[in-house]
Amino acid sequence: MEFLNVFIKAAFIENLVLAYFLGMCSYLAVSKTVKTAFGLGLAVIFVLGITMPINWLISEYLLSENGLLGIDLTFLRFILFIAVIASMVQLVEMVVEKFSPGLYAALGIFLPLITVNCAILGGSLFMVSREYNLTESVAFGLGGGFGWFLAIIAIAAIREKIRYSNVPPALRGLGMAFILTGLMGIAFMSLMGIDPAVFTAAK
């Protein structure tokens, strides 16, 4: 049941955007309307869910000292992880384009953007430093992606509404987005008290 545990923890309690500030660039740049935010959010869930187990396999069987090669290659971690992410994004883009042109048109330019989304690489690095196993890393990928999705939808909706408010000109746009994210971060902190074990103990 640790799947659900890690999922809830990654999505709500340790939200990648609001607690760790990962993926901030695209989060701020693409959150002007809900529609585009939705597309990017979906793409992030998708890519995080795929790259996380692959990177887990690589770091476990290729890079670690107990792996197949028997040599400690952890210094290659960054290069291999980013290569996996870049090629997975490319692959996902081609597959989606082939099988679902509708989704491809919806995601549009956001797919290639994801390569440089810190949330993806950050997720993989957190996975290594927290020593997750394979199931946990899948859960962490999907949960983290879902949390990112929630955060970007929320800020996009707020930014759509705040356009009708009387914000000081110098604070309009970017400045306000920063302060809103800070407030959302504080709001999300109230979820910190949740013990994820509660959801699994009943079973």
Added chain:
Amino acid sequence: MADTSVKDPQVKKAEPLFGKAERKLLVDPLNDNNPITVQVLGICSALAVTSLVYPSVVMAVSVIFVTAFANLFTSILRNYIPKQVRMIVQLVIIASLVTMVELTLRYLNYPIYKQLSVYIGLIITNCIVMGRLEAFAMANKPWRSFIDGIGNGLGYGVILIMVGIVREIFGKGSLFAGSPIELKIIGATDAYMIDTTQSVLFGWYANNNLMVLPAAAMFLIGIFIWIQRSYNQKLVDVS
């Protein structure tokens, strides 16, 4: 503008190499074209390390190193990189530099390395590096690209350190904690410069725990943007 006078000796020494255009590349990112507050790049890995000044300085130095050399190498190779695979090539250059930084830092200062944890690795996906490679290094000569990298790294570092200073003074009452030159400014023991248990003026003072929270960094950058844009009207967002 005060810091240009400090850089003047260097400017004179390298007169043919360091003209007006180069100086513009170095100074522009500090204010008019700041990577964080204007270009909105590289916020990802920045905010979580700024609760103390010392890690912010280490982070800033690492980013300056990576942006400068990634710009330099990409610019040298720019005519040999095929357009279709340029992202991968750029990422490999950045990732190798970041690996160098990581290993060096682990050797030099393990506690700071532990504290920065994944954020050093995240310099790879720091949009500043990637953004400058795409926007500048792919189209300019090596020396200029190198200067541009240093300038943008500095612009990033300045914001990082400013946020770090405010957060550390108000959150912890100290400055440069963890470094050899730690200053204890305000607190409840006599080790601090202003001892709140003794001082008549500051007896009411307590550390502001909000400043330790990650959210404080967001507020501070929001406020910095507000201040900068009130003075610099051309940056105001019209949309």
